[in-house]
Amino acid sequence: MTIAEAVADGRLPGRVWFYSNYHCNITCTYCLTDSGPTVARRELRSEQLVDGAREARELGFTDLGVTGGETFLTPWLPEALAEMSRSLPVVVLTNGTLFGRRLLARVEPLAKLPVALQISLDRPDPDANDAMRAPENFHKVVTAIPELVARGIQVRIATTVESIEDAELDRLCALHRELGVPDTDHVIRPIIRRGRAVDHALGVDATQPDLPAELTITADGAFWSPFGPTVHSGLLDTDLLITRTTGPLSVPAEALLRLVEGQPQGEDSTLNIR
């Protein structure tokens, strides 16, 4: 079975993820990658993302994701996203705190392209939201989202929580609608107990069968899932490592396919992790 066939019949998820970098301007309590301002950057190069996107399309993948770290700390990202989107649609994850006037101008061309920005917003109240993320995070996010929406950029909101009461969720959904983000672009996902979440005893345990097999490329190698290349106490977890080789993309992709083919059907995605 080829990768294209496996993607087409649903055996292999269609999205390939790239960790553009590991450093971040904030230090969230549940961060998978233990990211923060002082950690090693572990950056991919711009051409690795662009070339990887092209290879992903040629292999038969259907979508791309870019995550980090705070992705927009890499100065070349807006242009790289535009290039990547010539190959496949891209969703880029961001904490939404860096969108000043200059960055807004640089991302504006993405409005005409198949690029979506997925911004983290966990709670409808500043105090509760910022306690898990960073001071002023809520304010910066609710300021940035309408600016991006006004420029025609597709914005998705990701809510990462252990649990959320119905009333609080209702207020959060009312907020994202008010900001211009429809319900179809709001995802809610659990905290995974890996990385810094371990130190705070947050989230749910997730093992390989719980995680969709989404090929994930990092400076440290290729992983089973974007929840794979986690860092704890400064050490990279290798339990979900597939290969150290990331280029050509066919090397880790073929290895991932062999692993998926060796796994009984029906055991993935039990935690609705997206």
Place this chain on the structure above:
Amino acid sequence: MSTVRLVDAEQAPLLARPYYADGDPGPIIGALAQVPELLTVAVPFLGAVLGPSAIGWRTKEIVIVRTSALHQCRYCAQTHTVVALDAGLRRDEVAALLRCGPGDHVFADPAERALLHWIDAVALGKGPVDEQATAGMTRHWADHEIVELTAVIGATVMLNRFATALGLPTGTATLDRLDAEGLR
């Protein structure tokens, strides 16, 4: 203390997990697991070269212990000293291999004596192997045996340098056995 982190079962990458199914797979696997795609081709290769084959177990251990001693690989020499005893070599034979001196007075079989000369010439020599060693081998061993024994020497040299450079630790059980045999 090894130079690199040896991957334990909890951190074993997906392609490496089968090698941990029966417990601690040892430091060579633990190091190679850092690069799973290398592990998955290296282990079958090493298994084919060093494992059971048309060449007898005793003969292979003669090659591995001698080569490891020549390259002063502590890990390989200690580990395979124990294996060699299990393969039926006598203590004095193992001791002679570890000393790296002439083995003619210990090894009575002329084929094994020719093999020792071949090992010394191949494992440490540079350039062509000397004619005397070659003549000894071709007199006592078939072509396919020479090929396989030479591959065993080459694979052992690779492991010798790998284990020595990375400072791989000898297992406690091996060290205890060496103490008991007076071969440490």
